[in-house]
Amino acid sequence: MVTWHGPDGIQIDAITLDQRAVLKITQQINGRTYTLGYCRHPREVAVYVDLADLVEVIPFPQGHRLASRPS
Secondary structure, eight states: OOEEEOGGGEEEEEEEETTEEEEEEEEEETTEEEEEEEESSHHHHTTTSOGGGOEEEOOOOTTOOOOOOOO
């Protein structure tokens, strides 16, 4: 699953809903998660958040360690 985070607790997940690829927009406020909408196109996501503010979340495999940089 692909996930992006934005400001103010916005999260966007690429999911499949009714056999269609959609972007699920949620927002976390005071520890609760609210669904704001489902979008089929990135331009629809722009109604909720500036696309330039999104950061993709890339999970590391368990046990993976970052290599130290040579001096």
